[in-house]
Amino acid sequence: MGGKRVVVVTGASGGIGRAAARAFGAQGDKVALLARGETGLNAAAEDVRAAGGEALAIPTDMADFDQVRAAAERAEAVLGPIDVWVNVAFSSVFSEFVDIEPAEFKRTTEVTYLGFVHGTKVALDLMLPRDHGTIVQTGSALAKRGIPLQSAYCGAKHAVQGFHESLRTELLHRGTNVRTTIVHMPAVNTPQFDWVESRLPNHAQPVPPIYQPEVAARALVYAADHPGRREYWVGGSTVATLLANRVIPGLLDRYLARTGFDSQQTDQPRDPHQPANLWKPADGKDGHDYGAHGSFDDRAHPRSYQLWAAQHRVALATAAGAALGLAGLGLLRGRCR
Template identity: 85%
Template sequence: MAGRVVVVTGASGGIGRATARAFGAQGAKVALLARGEVGLRGAAEDVTAAGGQALALPTDMADYDAVREAGRRAERELGPIDVWVNVAFSSVFAEFVDIEPEEFKRVTEVTYLGFVHGTRVALDLMLPRDRGVIVQTGSALAKRGIPLQSAYCGAKHAIQGFHESLRTELLHHGSGVRVTIVHMPAVNTPQFGWVLSRLPKQAQPVPPIYQPEVAARALLYAADHPKRREYWVGGSTVATLLANKVVPGLLDHYLARTGFESQQTDQRRDPDQPANLWRPADGEDGRDYGAHGVFDERSHPRSYQLWAAEHRAVLAAGALLGLAGLRLLCRMRR
């Protein structure tokens, strides 16, 4: 990635922040898009300290004109965009009947249409050159809905359908532009302290929880290996999606029984915690939230499933060698 131009949306915190830093460590030129200017400054410092070049561009992903201008400015100041990574999102933790229609609309505009806007801007710049990579940050919740996150699950399901449709169109035209999607497990990001919540207790990711650097490594790998249509990160993602294919009805009842408690800690929710649905959280308190949430002690620093995805060729070769050895052994015993 050294010298390549990369755009990361949602770069002020969480997965986007860790991803920007990961590209910076590869020597990339990274354009950082997000609303929170405090977080953007921190992200730019992270990228520079890691060895990359940073350009902070305050942008609301729900505003297509703003996203288009950010893309054009990134090209003017950094050069032709090679990779565009969509990460930005917002959400509401609440039962569907407790989410106001304008709140649901706002989540959809940021989380789904934000990806659509970013993808359209990237394609407008990449298609004339017939090269480039677009990476969508998906989720296990793009294929399996859970309680208390109807707005987010709906948006992520929409991103999955959008990705599949776009990918087939690019394949039809034989385009050199690649698109892929990376489905994430529960990640230890600051969102659980800044997403609008109406839960009685503090929101938390559904265990097992992974560190944001795991997600960042997956997005970095996908950007460098975009021919695969999608990646699954974390054993929990694999287990959830496979179970949903085989016994979706049973999973409905399981989540109805466990999904409320598993998404809340034992502590009461702070009624004064910031909510970033309408404005960036760091704009309210001037705090740089960084990449990590408060669940470091419970979070995994690696994903064996991701390691397997990164080493498919080695594992396949090992399997073939093992099979050949087994066949040889069987012949020798005859």
């Protein structure tokens, strides 16, 4: 799959978006990179070129629909018709809800939810007349299970889930060849924990287990190549959380109330001078390129066996069927003796 497609990746300056852009570039794709931070964008473009792809960096605030539309027009003018659009960009506030200012909650929603809406709208305006294209939404386990200290982010991701389901049914009704799918991520080692707007006493961290951004990137590329499934779950922790939320949501409420505050903080005090990217890109202040990885490399898993199983489910089902068949044959022979 892949190779010389035109792919748009939002939030491409760091974290999952950065790793995904590099992964598409490794397939030989032409990648348009959208984000606010120009230092990270330019470095991401170099990553894509080094991996074997063609890159176009376009500074864009996903909360501004006119900027998103202009970015898409430029991408098509330079690279050609867009085949794949991957929405990744987000922002957040780590705080109890009572301490979040309304403007901060609004901004998080505009970037993390409406940014996806804007990207999807622009992509569909281009793809539907051609009856061709794929839109991949980056979801989260928190799109289906809210946790403390991330009410703005959880609310936005829940909105993305509902939006995806509604849009998918409309596309099915149309009978179009334009596809959409969503990939729900686990906790990922990205720079967001070094630049997120935070009022926590200690440094923020992903809820363990933590996965490397390349795991998420591989999932997004696979979803772009196989958009027939309505959604993908990445990481055993995502599967466990979502299944538990279906069966024992009330018990999970109490568990998260007891553990969710400490599990999202390290034992190190938060730096009161750390950058915050809610209103401005974090790399705009010091020109620092944050890259794809956060500060938890020593604790992050480089692979997801659950993702591997999802990618090979047909082969696994066939093998399981063959094993059951052999077991049944052995049982039958035993009875016939």
